[in-house]
Amino acid sequence: MSHTPFILASYLISTAVLLWAALAPVFNKRGLLQQLKARQARMDKTQ
Amino acid sequence: MTTETAIKNKPRKNALVMFIHKMGSPPWFYNFSGKLVPWLWAIFCSLAAWALYLGLFKAPADYLQGESFRIMYLHVPSAWMSMMIYTSMAIMGFIALVWRIRIVEVLAMCSAPVGAAFTLVALASGSLWGRPTWGTYWVWDARLTSELVLLFLYLGVIGLYNAIDEPRKAARAACLLAIVGAVNLPIIHYSVKWWNTLHQGSSIGTSGNSIHPSMLWPLLYMAIAFKLYYGANLLSRARLKLLKQDHRKRWVQDLLAKENQ
Numbered sequence: 001m002s003h004t005p006f007i008l009a010s011y012l013i014s015t016a017v018l019l020w021a022a023l024a025p026v027f028n029k030r031g032l033l034q035q036l037k038a039r040q041a042r043m044d045k046t047q
Numbered sequence: 048m049t050t051e052t053a054i055k056n057k058p059r060k061n062a063l064v065m066f067i068h069k070m071g072s073p074p075w076f077y078n079f080s081g082k083l084v085p086w087l088w089a090i091f092c093s094l095a096a097w098a099l100y101l102g103l104f105k106a107p108a109d110y111l112q113g114e115s116f117r118i119m120y121l122h123v124p125s126a127w128m129s130m131m132i133y134t135s136m137a138i139m140g141f142i143a144l145v146w147r148i149r150i151v152e153v154l155a156m157c158s159a160p161v162g163a164a165f166t167l168v169a170l171a172s173g174s175l176w177g178r179p180t181w182g183t184y185w186v187w188d189a190r191l192t193s194e195l196v197l198l199f200l201y202l203g204v205i206g207l208y209n210a211i212d213e214p215r216k217a218a219r220a221a222c223l224l225a226i227v228g229a230v231n232l233p234i235i236h237y238s239v240k241w242w243n244t245l246h247q248g249s250s251i252g253t254s255g256n257s258i259h260p261s262m263l264w265p266l267l268y269m270a271i272a273f274k275l276y277y278g279a280n281l282l283s284r285a286r287l288k289l290l291k292q293d294h295r296k297r298w299v300q301d302l303l304a305k306e307n308q
Contacts, residue, residue: 003115003179010172014121017171018276021164025283032287036294036303 071150073289074298080282087279095272102265109262116262118176124270126169129197130232132162132277136204137229140222150285152218153292155225156208157284161277163201170194181245189238190246193231200228214292 060068069075102120109116139155142148173191174184185191204221211217234241239248250257251266258266293299 001179003113006175006179007117010118010175013171014168017164017168021161022280025287029287032290040303
């Protein structure tokens with residue numbers, strides 16, 4: 001039995017999970033900052 | 048005694064105590080961690096790349112398991128991390144419940160998704176390692192089952208925290224669950240001693256290890272790299288959570304104004 005597919009699969013799955021865990025806060029922060037900036041711009045307009 | 052001598056004689060606070068006090072302030076924590084995070088990511092990437100190069104290309108194949116042992120460089124450090132993160136989450140949960148320090152509360156809650164990711168990696172890589180060595184992806188043995196319970200505990204903490212609207216109330220409830228769930232940690236650790244399991248006992252311990260140094264060093268480098276990953280990821284998540292919770296406060300408004308300029 002060749003072990004290569006098991007090694008490759010485990011490294012691919014682990015990379016995907018850890019990459020997702022690392023990038024999720026980056027994307028969330030980008031979205032939140034955009035939201036906050038838009039809200040501030042709206043508030044500045046009304047004042 | 049004059050005011051001048053009174054100031055001179057006043058006991059100075061320890062630098063570490065001062066640092067801990069400063070870390071309790073969200074704007075200070077946000078700025079300090081912002082400087083630290085890129086360094087942690089850079090050192091993690093370099094160390095992980097070096098460890099994987101040694102583990103995948105330099106270490107010889109195992110005489111019993113052949114090439115499949117190379118899964119160890121992911122499986123073992125992530126299993127260690129899953130337990131270490133839970134331990135630190137429970138300790139931070141205890142501190143947050145007793146002393147009500149908000150930053151510690153935030154750090155405890157931000158540890159849960161990172162810990163869950165490491166537990167998932169440990170379970171998936173272990174399952175893929177099990178097929179060529181044991182002939183099966185999964186067995187309900189004590190070590191595997193208790194590690195699966197750990198994943199459910201992490202998911203429970205995340206779920207409970209997100210189920211309650213008020214963030215501080217939610218954190219307190221989730222911290223309590225994290226503390227109660229810590230009972231699973233000794234069960235995971237001693238499961239291979241207390242029960243007859245398919246999973247092997249630990250090869251590395253305080254009384255020595257049974258791994259050749261050419262295989263051991265990449266494993267230790269990877270373990271350190273994963274700790275840096277945890278640090279970087281935890282701080283990134285904590286910064287985001289503070290921004291979300293404090294978005295109406297002055298320091299966040301100032302931060303946004305500075306970014307807009």
